[in-house]
Amino acid sequence: MVSKEVVIKNRAGIHARPAAMIVKTANEFDSQVYLEKDSTRINSKSIMGIITLGASFNTKLRVVAEGDDEEAAVEAIVHLFESRFEEE
Template structure:
């Protein structure tokens, strides 16, 4: 299993558009990918799960992946979060 922590820098937090981008990105991988915020963990392949967390600007999140392509999944998520200026 691989994990990575991020700080959300988008002033709107993780709202519908970035949540959709993340879900679409992660859905390409076979690994199980989870997003954790304030002790709640959801499947990052579920738009409803991600939206239910209500992640604001400044939030510390943790993304974990386990499975065959976990390293590639974490790397791709990191690139998308930085490219979209969502997290650092």
């Protein structure tokens, strides 16, 4: 298992477009990929799960992956957050 903390830096938070980008990226990997907010863990391959997290600007999340390509999966998802989902 690999995990890394991220902070949402795009002003709009996680809305439909960033959620779709996360799902698309997570689905490129065989590993199970999750986002954790407080004590809630959701499947990053589920757009509805991501949207229901209610993750807004400056929210801290943990990206967690378990599987053969877990390190690459975490790095790819973290890159989306660091690039602010190409919104700014």
